[in-house]
Amino acid sequence: xxxxxxxxxxxSVSELFDALRRSNCRYALYYLQDRETATLAELATVVASxxxxxAADPEIVxxxxxxxxxxxxxxxxxxxxxxxxxxxxxxxxxxxxxxSLPEMADAILEKSLVYExxxxxxxxxxxxxxxxxxxxxxxx
Numbered sequence: 001x002x003x004x005x006x007x008x009x010x011x012s013v014s015e016l017f018d019a020l021r022r023s024n025c026r027y028a029l030y031y032l033q034d035r036e037t038a039t040l041a042e043l044a045t046v047v048a049s050x051x052x053x054x055a056a057d058p059e060i061v062x063x064x065x066x067x068x069x070x071x072x073x074x075x076x077x078x079x080x081x082x083x084x085x086x087x088x089x090x091x092x093x094x095x096x097x098x099x100s101l102p103e104m105a106d107a108i109l110e111k112s113l114v115y116e117x118x119x120x121x122x123x124x125x126x127x128x129x130x131x132x133x134x135x136x137x138x139x140x
Contacts (some may be wrong), residue, residue, distance in 0.1 A: 013104075015084040020108055023051065024069065024077040026116075029086060029109055032098040040078075040094035044070035054120060 019025045027047045032038060038046075048061045048069040078089040078096060086105060088097045101109070 012085070015080070016086075016102075016105055016108075019077075019080040019084040019086060020105070020112070022077055022080065024072055025081050026109065026112055027051070028073065028077065028081065028096070029098070029101075030113055032087065032096065033101075033109070035098075037095060037097045040070060040074060040096065043096060044073055047073065054116070 020029075024047050027050045028038075028043050031043065031046050044066050045061075048066045051069065052058050052061050052065065074091075074094070078087065081087040082089050084105075086099055086101065088099060089095075090097075
């Protein structure tokens, strides 16, 4: 658990934020909140599917997509989650077990899930101006 880390709260908070800034880590934790344990293959399928579903131009997940996510989970994302004390990852059996989430991590995940769901529903307005007061160069 993050609060009980011997290396101090500053380091454990850094590890927590390092892990939660990664979408693969958040997606894995969202999934593990409803299930205590999952296999690496199961998580790779779920995370690859969520990643594709959130893409600007969603496509069917390919075996290559799934493999890419599996490698990332195995070598980077799950070790980051384990360092933050959020999961236990058994490299031999490739099984991931959720740890009890610290209050701060639980609150961050809850808010980020709400935000990500809302962002998925909103149309892309990246080409719109921030302010309605701006004029086109030829509008003078």
